[in-house]
């Protein structure tokens with residue numbers, strides 16, 4: 544009897560030790576029960592040069608977006624000369640690790656090659672160039688790239704269409720055309736409009752809503768709206784407004800995603816700031832999980848070692864879920880906690 548009790552105590556102690564030293568659950572292991580995918584933008588040069596970065600991506604995420612590798616200037620640096628080296632490497636990496644790929648981006652007014660912007664092309668020529676560019680990319684990855692950012696950042700702060708290289712050269716219907724051409728090339732792909740600064744309430748978010756409502760009304764094949772979510776501690780939208788915005792987009796028959804989240808902090812990042820950052824991440828993920836049509840949550844990078852922020856906003860950084868050495872930050876714990884609770888709630892509802 545006494546022996547039995549001691550044995551039970553030993554087993555209990557061993558179990559406790561095993562539990563406390565068990566590695567924390569990864570984001571990608573928690574995401575399916577919560578009903579979403581978790582993604583990251585990938586710097587393909589770093590993927591090839593930094594094995595720890597590659598391991599982190601494969602371990603934590605089940606969705607990837609090429610940060611730059613599929614952009615116009617990278618893919619078609621000279622007219623009709625395509626370079627898919629980096630894009631192919633990313634798709635192969637994703638397939639090897641069971642990750643979905645989001646293609647980024649077919650029509651955008653940045654990272655365009657000089658031959659295109661300086662070429663003096665007529666409207667008809669520009670339409671032919673864009674159509675061929677979209678056809679070539681989308682066909683190449685048909686069945687391997689599950690969703691595409693067809694168009695990005697077409698709306699201004701005032702909610703009106705921005706005057707861009709494409710709107711100027713083709714006219715405002717370049718957006719509808721781009722979606723139709725992408726759909727022709729891969730009718731199964733999920734097609735998305737992706738923008739920043741229109742996540743919550745305001746003129747820009749209303750403008751994005753009007754744009755996509757108009758596209759739906761014209762039967763343009765658009766499936767989703769991406770809310771980028773590049774924010775800082777003091778300008779993040781209210782989580783309630785994000786949820787309400789997602790719901791009105793859902794009412795148009797559109798899915799939503801958080802596509803490029805990062806929360807920049809003044810460097811060096813201190814404890815309080817890291818804790819506030821964790822709350823912002825948690826709140827935005829909760830907003831997404833509150834809307835069944837919100838399908839994925841992606842950050843614009845994986846660790847602070849590879850992020851666009853310090854270069855574009857000198858003195859700012861530490862914007863992602865993992866520190867430069869790959870260790871999870873408070874923001875990561877917060878995201879894990881929200882995913883875990885959402886998974887448990889869902890299971891309870893299903894049981």
Ligand code: G3I
Pocket residue numbers: 610611653654695739771803851
């Ligand atoms: O391609 C050259 C390379 O040949 C050279 O060695 C290197 C030297 O710095 O520069 C390379 O190009 C840079 C490229 O990133 C790759 O590193 C460009 O100059 C630089 O402008 C470019 O920045 C990217 C930016 O988009 C361009 O607008 C950022 O990495 C990328 O994170 C950022 O991503 C955008 C999304 O696509 C759309 N939403 C906003 C988001 C953040 O701005």
